[in-house]
Amino acid sequence: MRLDKLLNTKDFRKAAKRALPAPMFHYLDGGADDEWTLAESTDAFARYRLLPEYLKDLSVVDTSTRVLGAELKSPLILSPTGMNRLFHHEREPAVARAAAKHGLMYSLSTLGTTSMEDVAATSTGPKMYQIYVHKDRGLTMEFVERAKASGYDALCLTVDMVAGGNRERDMRTGFTMPPRLTLSSLGSFITHPKWTFNLLRNSDFRLANVAHRQDALAGGAMGVIGYVNSQFDHSVTWGDAAKVIEAWGGPFAIKGILSPADAVRAHDAGATAVMISNHGGRQLDGAAAPIDCVAPMRDAVGDKMELIVDGGVRRGSHVVKALALGANAVSFGRPYLYALATAGEAGVDRMLGLMTSEIQRSMALSGCASVADCGRHLIMEPGN
Numbered sequence: 001m002r003l004d005k006l007l008n009t010k011d012f013r014k015a016a017k018r019a020l021p022a023p024m025f026h027y028l029d030g031g032a033d034d035e036w037t038l039a040e041s042t043d044a045f046a047r048y049r050l051l052p053e054y055l056k057d058l059s060v061v062d063t064s065t066r067v068l069g070a071e072l073k074s075p076l077i078l079s080p081t082g083m084n085r086l087f088h089h090e091r092e093p094a095v096a097r098a099a100a101k102h103g104l105m106y107s108l109s110t111l112g113t114t115s116m117e118d119v120a121a122t123s124t125g126p127k128m129y130q131i132y133v134h135k136d137r138g139l140t141m142e143f144v145e146r147a148k149a150s151g152y153d154a155l156c157l158t159v160d161m162v163a164g165g166n167r168e169r170d171m172r173t174g175f176t177m178p179p180r181l182t183l184s185s186l187g188s189f190i191t192h193p194k195w196t197f198n199l200l201r202n203s204d205f206r207l208a209n210v211a212h213r214q215d216a217l218a219g220g221a222m223g224v225i226g227y228v229n230s231q232f233d234h235s236v237t238w239g240d241a242a243k244v245i246e247a248w249g250g251p252f253a254i255k256g257i258l259s260p261a262d263a264v265r266a267h268d269a270g271a272t273a274v275m276i277s278n279h280g281g282r283q284l285d286g287a288a289a290p291i292d293c294v295a296p297m298r299d300a301v302g303d304k305m306e307l308i309v310d311g312g313v314r315r316g317s318h319v320v321k322a323l324a325l326g327a328n329a330v331s332f333g334r335p336y337l338y339a340l341a342t343a344g345e346a347g348v349d350r351m352l353g354l355m356t357s358e359i360q361r362s363m364a365l366s367g368c369a370s371v372a373d374c375g376r377h378l379i380m381e382p383g384n
């Protein structure tokens, strides 16, 4: 695979499709129900048209910003994604190292296949740890303490997993975690020998952050949705969130919120930031696109909170639109996972390099010399 031939996120998606057996690719790529929200999250960006302004001094375009207490070279965060071992044997540390190289924040999921200590040991860059509240409540406070001890900059609580999303692609392909050879998936494994060879070389698919408490589950094959439904605590409330935020005592994001009223609740609970997200269209189909929620949320919370647009971001111009509408930064998941599946760390490095230069170019072409310059004046009002 000549990485220099891959020029954008769509190219990486095609390359990932070639690299991964069908159950893995569709788990990565798919969404819930009819996948309307999945498509809408990217399509909605096209409804915002940019009005660039010129003849300003744009000899230096500074894309750096400060989000969740960390200095970032670009307003881009790598969203937490579970089980990266499914996509490449180099797993989470490869992504964390590539993010650090580009000065971006990396987020590790509770459902990662690498422990938070191992990620911290491999990457010096800004890092966030993402929590799901398990029925085993002791785990949450344990995560808080371990993340503090390992030097994570921020913590994030994902709130939109109150039930497993209906992912029909996974049912069709017979996706399991860890992967299992079945009659229906056999052909797909045989036609992807490189991935299958690496499976034989390194087949540790344990959920490294929870394995010590849930050996039986983490070791046995089961659907992700089965795990979510049996292990996550679905009685969590804003009061519980406030306790975790207080115990952490540092920058904290609530991830999975679309409603301005919930953003105000997140602020009242003590959160620093909201990751405006529909979980990449993997949960409630019909949920709004994150980009459509930025302006109303900014109006609701004023300058009191940081807003991060999570989902559907595929181009530098999408980042400029998000900033212009009131976001502090964006985050994405699938683009870096496509790159990981394509070529491990080298793939993620290439993809992040492309994306950060797109952001810089789009800012320059919009007439913005800094992130602060990206204001609502850039967005053409509907009907104009």
Ligand code: FNR
Binding pocket: 027, 028, 029, 041, 079, 080, 081, 082, 109, 110, 111, 130, 158, 255, 277, 278, 279, 280, 281, 310, 311, 312, 313, 331, 332, 333, 334, 335, 337
């Ligand atoms: C996710 N996402 C996710 N979110 C989270 O809070 N914890 C998790 O463990 C996961 N796992 C996960 C796995 C995979 C394969 C995907 C694609 C996504 C959601 C993720 O953080 C983010 O919200 C979406 O990926 C954003 O949408 P885009 O950028 O993929 O369009």
